[in-house]
């Protein structure tokens with residue numbers, strides 16, 4: 102695995118996985134662009150998730166809902182009122198920070214002083230943050246007295262009281278900008294699933310229990326985006342809302358926890374690197390009955406959330422439904438006089454309309470990519486003493502499956518044969534096959550080690566029966582295959598290549 106974030110950032114830029122957004126104009130903080138290899142890896146991660154959660158199950162449907170949503174959706178979901186993080190300003194330089202990030206970044210003795218000022222225990226960080234949040238005036242004093250430094254200037258700051266900062270991006274819809282013509286960029290894909298619950302039930306005749314899966318972009322105006330693609334303002338999520346009969350929710354919660362852990366394992370992210378955090382009651386989001394956060398051990402950052410698996414009870418459908426009063430909801434919801442749909446489904450035993458409970462496994466694609474890259478990153482010392490960097494990605498995730506390399510690029514016969522081999526392999530539908538005719542075989546191998554290409558196929562003079570003297574005609578029509586991990590080279594007949602590759606990459 103990678104030993105630091107810098108190592109990954111440098112590989113990602115050098116080889117074309119990830120670039121800073123709007124870079125040629127100085128960059129835009131919290132936005133990243135996925136390059137030629139990044140887009141392949143990202144697509145492969147999403148495809149693996151979709152296969153596991155839609156195709157390999159019999160109780161799931163897919164969805165792709167729109168990014169910009171009606172303001173009433175985000176009002177009734179609770180996001181307008183509560184999707185906010187506390188922030189504080191430094192009056193000395195007008196820099197603004199997320200309160201918990203600011204405190205977490207201080208030296209241990211400063212954190213201890215803040216905790217003492219607030220009458221809290223420094224070892225219970227969530228409780229300390231909650232206290233700072235609740236007692237704004239006291240918090241401002243505590244930050245000043247403890248000498249909390251500004252991470253930007255390094256100097257002791259003059260801190261304001263913490264204020265909630267709503268993280269939703271708002272945008273104008275249509276040609277007239279009046280009071281009501283605005284919408285929000287969704288802060289999670291989940292709301293599109295809830296607002297389509299009835300459409301999906303009516304068009305598929307699903308009965309409980311069943312789920313809806315969606316992969317898509319979400320937007321959060323994070324106060325302090327940071328740590329490369331770990332915390333960004335434009336992110337992508339892979340979310341499932343699994344609808345079940347109230348009373349069976351806890352069982353399904355355990356089912357999804359187990360299933361998601363084994364999926365991560367299959368992507369090369371082992372259980373031993375993921376801590377399961379049973380989120381304490383006082384830290385639960387407004388909709389949650391219970392949440393498991395999967396905390397992956399990121400290089401440099403340590404354990405941070407890669408996926409949240411929440412029991413959302415009947416909160417969401419209950420918030421978006423009409424006729425709330427007659428439905429016997431368990432969750433505490435705000436009154437909804439705007440919705441025109443009743444979001445119920447027949448109970449599988451009694452046939453009486455019921456608002457189902459929801460289990461939500463929600464994973465970030467960007468954070469998945471960071472974890473997968475980090476686990477695959479390997480530095481090896483070879484027998485000859487040279488060092489190599491190799492990305493030991495699972496083959497189904499590798500951005501390039503096979504590189505076909507003509508030994509000399511100025512020899513048309515070699516290049517043409519390599520091209521035709523490439524075209525044949527491409528037809529297998531395994532993903533990207535690359536014709537690598539840059540000329541230098543050593544460099545090509547090094548590059549493909551670093552981007553995780555499982556196999557390099559080399560077309561040389563023996564392949565066309567033309568090696569210098571006394572050409573060995575028995576090698577005609579054979580190519581060498583080099584294995585990324587073992588570095589073993591094997592010669593096989595071109596006619597057997599497709600079957601060989603297919604067997605290895607299945």
Ligand code: ATP
Nearest residue numbers: 321331332333336406407408409463464465467468
């Ligand atoms: P955090 O506490 O780290 O801000 P969160 O608890 O707000 O995360 P959720 O609302 O549970 O996150 O979102 C579900 C998933 O979406 C997270 O597990 C994470 O993988 C991803 N995610 C959330 N916010 C971001 C972000 N700003 N950048 C990248 N991924 C994110």
